[in-house]
Amino acid sequence: MSSTGIDRKGILAERVAVVTGSTSGIGFAIARRLAQDGAHVVISSRKQQNVDRAVAQLQREGLSVAGIVCHVGKAEDRERLVATALEHCGGVEFLVCCAGVNPLVGSMLGTSEQIWDKILNVNCEVPSPAAEPVAALHGEEELGVYNVSKTALLALTRTLALELAPKDIRVNCLVPGVIKTDFSKVVRIGYVGMSLSSSTSGSIIRCRGKFGEPEDCAGVVSFLCSPDASYITGENIAVAGFSSRL
Ligand SMILES: NC(=O)c1ccc[n+]([C@@H]2O[C@H](COP(=O)([O-])OP(=O)(O)OC[C@H]3O[C@@H](n4cnc5c(N)ncnc54)[C@H](O)[C@@H]3O)[C@@H](O)[C@H]2O)c1
Numbered sequence: 001m002s003s004t005g006i007d008r009k010g011i012l013a014e015r016v017a018v019v020t021g022s023t024s025g026i027g028f029a030i031a032r033r034l035a036q037d038g039a040h041v042v043i044s045s046r047k048q049q050n051v052d053r054a055v056a057q058l059q060r061e062g063l064s065v066a067g068i069v070c071h072v073g074k075a076e077d078r079e080r081l082v083a084t085a086l087e088h089c090g091g092v093e094f095l096v097c098c099a100g101v102n103p104l105v106g107s108m109l110g111t112s113e114q115i116w117d118k119i120l121n122v123n124c125e126v127p128s129p130a131a132e133p134v135a136a137l138h139g140e141e142e143l144g145v146y147n148v149s150k151t152a153l154l155a156l157t158r159t160l161a162l163e164l165a166p167k168d169i170r171v172n173c174l175v176p177g178v179i180k181t182d183f184s185k186v187v188r189i190g191y192v193g194m195s196l197s198s199s200t201s202g203s204i205i206r207c208r209g210k211f212g213e214p215e216d217c218a219g220v221v222s223f224l225c226s227p228d229a230s231y232i233t234g235e236n237i238a239v240a241g242f243s244s245r246l
Pocket residue numbers: 020021022023024025026027044045046047070071072073098099100101122134135175176177178179180181182183184245246
């Protein structure tokens with residue numbers, strides 16, 4: 001039982017969550033946790049085989065999940081995703097935007113317009129009608145455009161939270177540190193011995209103790225979706241241990 005007298009078992013029972021970029025990594029862990037906490041969850045990402053694999057795995061665990069392909073940069077895919085949630089679950093109560101890209105590791109200077117457009121489109125424009133995007137606080141060298149896109153989400157969260165407050169819609173942003181997924185390999189490769197160290201390019205990356213696991217992010221998102229968080233909106237919440245926030 002929580003301090004508010006709310007029973008946390010099945011805290012999200014019969015609620016409906018849509019999670020983008022949820023066939024692997026942080027998104028998958030969030031989808032699993034929300035379903036374990038009782039929600040009906042719609043999983044999505046770009047490839048049918050990945051959606052099928054993730055849905056099958058969670059259904060084997062006895063969880064209530066459906067899945068559909070959704071490239072978040074495509075308007076028709078996003079519409080189909082919402083339609084699927086309406087059809088299977090009768091609505092959407094939580095939207096968790098995890099899809100993110102970083103096709104560039106290198107200097108921001110001279111980065112092509114095409115790369116800027118891709119990163120800003122997927123990482124910033126798409127979460128704009130959403131709740132709980134995943135974003136950044138302190139950037140690293142060589143991830144400049146990505147840093148810009150994720151830092152924009154901090155302002156997006158604040159602004160959207162204000163705009164949507166009259167509709168009683170909350171908007172919060174999870175700011176992970178270095179979490180062990182395929183996505184962060186490019187950053188983790190520079191760590192030596194899990195302590196303060198130099199990356200191969202010479203830039204300093206800070207991490208003391210250990211990297212995070214995707215599950216470290218999932219519980220916080222479940223909390224943010226729960227009634228215990230009903231007075232929390234417009235916040236950027238770091239789950240970063242002692243590592244840099246990506
Ligand atoms: N891993 C970290 O250390 C870390 C830290 C901070 C923020 N993040 C952010 O967390 C989010 C999830 O990353 P992850 O580490 O779990 O990586 P991941 O590669 O394991 O998962 C990313 C998921 O997004 C999907 N995806 C990518 N582009 C998409 C698109 N256009 N449309 C739909 N789906 C798409 C991929 O298929 C995959 O399922 C990203 O937004 C990333 O920027 C990750």
